[in-house]
Amino acid sequence: KNEVEQSPxxxxxxxxxxxxxxxxxxxxxxxxxWLQQHPGGGIVSLFMLSxxxxxxxxxxxxxxxxxxxxxxxxxxxxxxxxxxxxCAVNDMRFGAGTRLTVKP
Amino acid sequence: xxxxxxxxxxxxxxxxxxxxLSCSPxxxxxxxxxxxxxxxxxxxxxxxxxxxxQRNKGNFPGRFSGRQFSNSRxxxxxxxxxxxxxxxxxxxxxxxxxPTGELFFGEGSRLTVL
Numbered sequence: 001k002n003e004v005e006q007s008p009x010x011x012x013x014x015x016x017x018x019x020x021x022x023x024x025x026x027x028x029x030x031x032x033x034w035l036q037q038h039p040g041g042g043i044v045s046l047f048m049l050s051x052x053x054x055x056x057x058x059x060x061x062x063x064x065x066x067x068x069x070x071x072x073x074x075x076x077x078x079x080x081x082x083x084x085x086x087c088a089v090n091d092m093r094f095g096a097g098t099r100l101t102v103k104p
Numbered sequence: 105x106x107x108x109x110x111x112x113x114x115x116x117x118x119x120x121x122x123x124x125l126s127c128s129p130x131x132x133x134x135x136x137x138x139x140x141x142x143x144x145x146x147x148x149x150x151x152x153x154x155x156x157x158q159r160n161k162g163n164f165p166g167r168f169s170g171r172q173f174s175n176s177r178x179x180x181x182x183x184x185x186x187x188x189x190x191x192x193x194x195x196x197x198x199x200x201x202x203p204t205g206e207l208f209f210g211e212g213s214r215l216t217v218l
Contacts, residue, residue: 033207041141041192043209092137092149092162 003027006087006095013102019074021098023087026068034061034072035086037097043086046072077102106130108197110210118218122183125213129176129197135159135205136178138170141192141212150193153178182215190217 005024013019023032034046047054047061049070054061058077063070074081077100084097109128117123129136137152137160149162153172170180176197182189194212198205 035207035209041194041212041214043194043196045207045209048206086147088147092139092147094147094149096146 002096003093004087004089004095006085006098008098009096010099011101013077013100015078015102015104017077017102019077019081019100019102021072021085021100023070023072023095024068025070025087025089025093027089027093029065029068029089031090032063032070033088034070035088037084037086039083046085074100079104108195108208108210110193110195110213112213113211114214114216116216116218117185119185119187121185122181123185123215124179124181125193125195125215127178127180127195127197127210129178129195130199130208133197133199133208134176135198135200136172136176137196137198137207138178138180139194139196140164141194142188142190147194150180185217187217190215 003026007022031050033048035043036046037043049063058075060073079102082102084099086097087095111126135154138150141147151170152160156172167183172178192212192214196207196209198207
């Protein structure tokens with residue numbers, strides 16, 4: 001069993017839908033990162049959090065330390081949100097990623 | 105402010121050769137970390153340098169090595185290349201240090217081993 005599990009692996013949504021991507025981990029952590037990777041390979045760090053909730057525009061990330069679970073939410077999704085979303089913990093153990101496709 | 109720069113962007117090598125990849129971090133960032141990404145294994149952490157010292161290391165064989173210079177630029181080297189080393193190699197820089205500092209990634213160096 002991987003130490004960092006993401007779900008779902010693939011997600012297709014219609015433009016405007018609310019999206020949730022989940023990340024569960026089995027190790028103690030000091031920080032959790034949410035990353036976005038577009039086709040071509042470039043990675044952008046979306047959030048780094050160790051407790052509670054953070055919001056940037058249409059993106060919201062939450063973490064529950066006791067349950068060892070984090071979620072990434074996208075409100076009013078748009079085709080430009082289509083990317084692979086990856087969570088990572090601590091010494092950079094990565095989830096396998098969630099491939100999101102948002103259709104117009 | 106310039107971002108993280110990786111060179112070369114693409115390269116092709118043959119088995120048994122060695123390769124050196126370079127990463128120039130954002131000005132003022134002292135931490136540089138390296139990652140390997142393959143379709144089969146996903147993203148994996150290689151190592152992290154802070155102020156010229158390796159602070160953390162992933163689970164890779166000794167053929168993978170790195171260093172950091174006084175200007176924070178970092179290089180990674182892979183010796184005796186194997187077909188399985190074909191991958192996208194990414195570096196990231198951080199102000200505060202891994203793993204609790206926000207990471208800024210380069211575009212990556214795509215290595216093909218024939």
